[in-house]
Structure formats: structure tokens, C-alpha cells
Amino acid sequence: MSLDVRTVTASEYPDWMRAVQNGFLTPGSPSDEAVAERLEDTDLSRVLGVFDGGRCVGTFSSFPQRLTLPGGSTVVADAVSAVTMAPTHRRRGLLRRMMTDDLAAARERGEAVATLVAAEYPIYGRYGFGPATWSTEWEVSVHRAGLDPRRSGQPADGGRVELVDGADIRTYGPGVHARLAAVRPGIVSRDERWWKKHTGVAARSPYEKWDEPFYAVHRDADGTVDGLMIYSADDKWNDGGQPVNTATVRELIAATPAAERALWLFLCSVDWISTVRSGTRAPDDLLPLLLPDPRAARPVTHTDWLWLRMLDVERALEARAYEREASLVLDVRDTSGPAAGRFLLDASPDGARCAPTTRSADLVLGAAELATLYLGDESARRLVDLGRADELRPGAAELADAVFRTGRRPWCPDVF
Numbered sequence: 064m065s066l067d068v069r070t071v072t073a074s075e076y077p078d079w080m081r082a083v084q085n086g087f088l089t090p091g092s093p094s095d096e097a098v099a100e101r102l103e104d105t106d107l108s109r110v111l112g113v114f115d116g117g118r119c120v121g122t123f124s125s126f127p128q129r130l131t132l133p134g135g136s137t138v139v140a141d142a143v144s145a146v147t148m149a150p151t152h153r154r155r156g157l158l159r160r161m162m163t164d165d166l167a168a169a170r171e172r173g174e175a176v177a178t179l180v181a182a183e184y185p186i187y188g189r190y191g192f193g194p195a196t197w198s199t200e201w202e203v204s205v206h207r208a209g210l211d212p213r214r215s216g217q218p219a220d221g222g223r224v225e226l227v228d229g230a231d232i233r234t235y236g237p238g239v240h241a242r243l244a245a246v247r248p249g250i251v252s253r254d255e256r257w258w259k260k261h262t263g264v265a266a267r268s269p270y271e272k273w274d275e276p277f278y279a280v281h282r283d284a285d286g287t288v289d290g291l292m293i294y295s296a297d298d299k300w301n302d303g304g305q306p307v308n309t310a311t312v313r314e315l316i317a318a319t320p321a322a323e324r325a326l327w328l329f330l331c332s333v334d335w336i337s338t339v340r341s342g343t344r345a346p347d348d349l350l351p352l353l354l355p356d357p358r359a360a361r362p363v364t365h366t367d368w369l370w371l372r373m374l375d376v377e378r379a380l381e382a383r384a385y386e387r388e389a390s391l392v393l394d395v396r397d398t399s400g401p402a403a404g405r406f407l408l409d410a411s412p413d414g415a416r417c418a419p420t421t422r423s424a425d426l427v428l429g430a431a432e433l434a435t436l437y438l439g440d441e442s443a444r445r446l447v448d449l450g451r452a453d454e455l456r457p458g459a460a461e462l463a464d465a466v467f468r469t470g471r472r473p474w475c476p477d478v479f
């Protein structure tokens with residue numbers, strides 16, 4: 064029977080969601096309620112499926128996503144999600160067909176970049192994606208952190224931490240997130256469903272497991288909520304009858320460093336908690352260094368996180384901010400892809416111009432390598448040393464680093 068690769072109709076959507084769920088190794092089908100809720104905010108023209116004899120065996124979708132760039136401006140990214148292939152149909156080039164169609168449509172719509180969070184590292188490099196942010200998770204041994212056990216856990220600057228309900232997180236969360244998104248590259252937009260899902264009131268697919276967490280907010284000295292945290296705790300006692308519980312952070316975002324510090328120190332002061340798992344943080348998160356003994360925070364995971372694909376190099380490079388004035392000629396290699404070309408980037412703190420050029424190149428690099436530099440996380444010098452970029456003008460890698468890199472590393476806390 065021939066395979067059909069195409070967009071999905073509303074009546075096929077339940078089977079498509081079943082295929083996503085099975086592809087993510089959860090048997091069974093999602094509830095009618097979960098399907099109906101997802102369908103409400105889904106643009107079916109961006110949902111692709113592979114059908115074999117009427118059954119959905121492959122899935123792919125994309126949606127518009129605002130991505131914060133260095134300097135706080137944003138671009139609309141083509142966010143790729145729900146990529147699966149049934150084990151009966153893998154390695155026949157079907158993902159490649161859906162990816163090719165989706166990226167062409169995104170380019171047509173004028174989107175400058177595509178984004179995704181990769182399930183496995185080896186999948187997406189072949190499509191021109193490169194890791195643009197990284198993520199680190201720490202495990203803090205609270206009793207080794209050097210914190211005074213008699214402290215209250217509340218900040219001394221007039222701010223305060225309050226325990227709240229999920230409804231409060233839905234009220235305050237979008238505002239805190241918007242303030243963070245205005246300053247931190249790598250942050251991606253969240254819709255209303257994100258807040259419902261993470262506070263337990265959205266209909267869930269069986270693979271989206273849920274148990275009720277604790278919720279906390281930080282208020283500044285004026286009473287404005289400027290940070291929030293969602294965390295769970297287990298219930299463990301050692302043979303000596305002492306509590307040895309782990310608090311696991313599901314979400315901790317803050318609009319100010321003071322709020323971020325206060326939330327971490329609060330969590331490290333909760334009685335019975337001897338271990339704090341940080342959840343996925345930027346590699347330069349404040350957490351380890353705000354402890355008197357940072358070695359109490361042991362990195363347990365360090366991994367690539369947000370992957371990015373350049374679709375329109377000129378628009379993408381003009382959209383972000385640069386802290387210094389410099390001119391760079393980048394020769395971007397992208398086999399039959401939309402990012403290929405030689406571009407002159409004239410960057411300055413007042414804005415940037417990027418246009419095709421015939422001038423000789425300073426750096427030669429692939430589209431995936433440019434994607435890794437774009438949000439400021441990677442070093443051009445390191446790419447040259449790895450043999451993944453060529454420096455044709457001496458000093459060009461250092462200049463690229465001075466132009467592209469950011470003070471704080473980009474961070475994407477979301478999975479989508």
C-alpha cells in the first residue's frame with residue numbers, strides 16, 4: 064500500500080495524537096477531552112502525518128513561536144514539535160520528507176529561524192539545525208551548602224516569598240515570563256495552555272504525567288510578583304529516623320536576579336529537604352555560586368537544549384542586538400538550503416545591517432554552526448579549533464566572538 068504524506072484533517076487528528084503518543088513510547092490513545100483541547104489551539108495546516116492504509120504512522124507539527132534574541136528583541140520562529148515515526152516505518156526517509164515540506168513552508172511565510180528541542184542529539188544536524196542553548200541540572204546537598212540552618216529563608220531586602228495556589232501562578236506567571244523574555248535570549252513564548260498544563264488544569268495525554276506540586280512566588284519590596292517557582296517533594300526518611308527528602312524544581316523563573324536568588328535560598332531552607340534538584344537551568348545559572356559552598360551543587364546533567372535552524376540569514380542577523388561595532392564577512396554553507404551565501408554583517412550597538420556580498424570571507428561555516436553562534440552561546444574560536452569553521456582572516460574568530468557572545472548565556476527553560 065502506498066504511503067500518504069500530507070496535512071491532517073480534524074477527523075484524523077485523534078489518530079494523529081494516538082500516533083504521537085505511541086511514538087513517544089506510551090501505549091493506548093489520548094482521551095477525547097485531551098484531543099478536543101489540543102485541537103482548539105492547533106493550526107491543522109501545520110500538522111503533517113504519514114498514513115498507511117488509513118492509519119497514522121508518522122507525525123510532525125509546527126507552530127509560530129516568539130524567540131527572544133540577544134538585546135531583547137524577538138523573531139517568530141517555526142517551532143517544530145511532535146516528530147515521530149512508527150517503528151514499522153522508520154528509516155525510509157519519511158521524517159526527511161516532512162521536515163523538508165515544513166521548512167520550505169516556514170521560509171515561504173518569511174520566518175527567519177526554526178527551533179526545536181531534540182529527543183536525541185544525532186537526529187537534526189542533517190537538516191541544518193545546531194544546538195543554540197545548553198542546559199545544566201544541579202543536585203544540591205543542602206546540608207553541605209554552608210547556609211545557616213537558623214535563617215528564615217526569607218530575603219533581607221524587603222522582598223518576600225509566599226506559598227500560593229496554581230491559580231495564582233496562572234495569574235502572575237505570564238507577567239513574570241514576559242519580563243524575563245524581555246531580557247534573556249533563548250526564552251520562547253508560552254500560550255495560556257502552557258500555564259494550565261503546568262498547574263494541572265489542562266486535559267493531559269497519558270504521557271504527560273502529573274502530580275500536584277507546591278507553588279511559590281516572590282514579591283519585591285513594593286509587593287509586585289517578580290518571580291515564581293513550582294516544585295515537588297518526595298517523602299523519605301533514613302534508618303536513623305531523619306528526613307532526607309528531595310525537592311525537585313519544575314519551574315523557577317524570575318524577572319530580577321534578586322527574586323531568583325531569593326527563590327533558590329527559600330527552597331534550600333525548607334525543613335525536611337536535604338537535596339534540591341534544580342531542573343533544567345542555563346549553564347551559568349546563579350544557583351551554584353550563590354551558595355556559600357558552591358561544591359554542594361553537583362552538576363548531574365549537562366546537555367544541548369534548544370536547537371535552531373537559520374532560514375533567512377539576513378533577517379535573523381539583523382534582528383538581534385550587538386554590543387560593539389564590527390564588520391564580518393560570513394560564508395555560510397548550506398547544501399541546497401535557504402541559508403547558503405556570503406553575507407556582510409555590519410554590527411553596531413545602534414543596529415545591524417546584513418546583506419549578500421562579494422567581498423572575501425572572514426569565516427566559512429555551515430548553517431548549523433551559525434545557528435550555534437546566533438544566540439551567543441557558542442564560541443567561533445572553539446568551532447574553528449574543532450574544525451567546524453574556517454578562519455580565513457587571522458583574528459576573525461576572536462572578532463566573531465566579541466560580536467556574537469552575550470554576557471549571560473541564552474537559556475530556554477521549555478520543552479515543546
Ligand SMILES: CC(=O)SCCNC(=O)CCNC(=O)[C@H](O)C(C)(C)COP(=O)(O)OP(=O)(O)OC[C@H]1O[C@@H](n2cnc3c(N)ncnc32)[C@H](O)[C@@H]1OP(=O)(O)O
Nearest residue numbers: 144145146147148153154155156157158159179181182185
Ligand atoms: C522535535 C521533536 O519532536 S524531538 C522527538 C523526535 N522523536 C523521537 O525521538 C521518537 C522516536 N524516534 C522516531 O520516531 C524516529 O526515529 C524519528 C522520527 C526521529 C526519525 O524518523 P525516520 O522516518 O526514521 O527518519 P528518516 O528515515 O527520515 O531519517 C532521516 C535520516 O536521519 C537518520 N536518523 C533518524 N532518526 C535518527 C536517530 N534517532 N538517530 C540517528 N539517526 C537518525 C536516519 O538514519 C537518516 O539518515 P540519512 O539521511 O543519513 O539516511
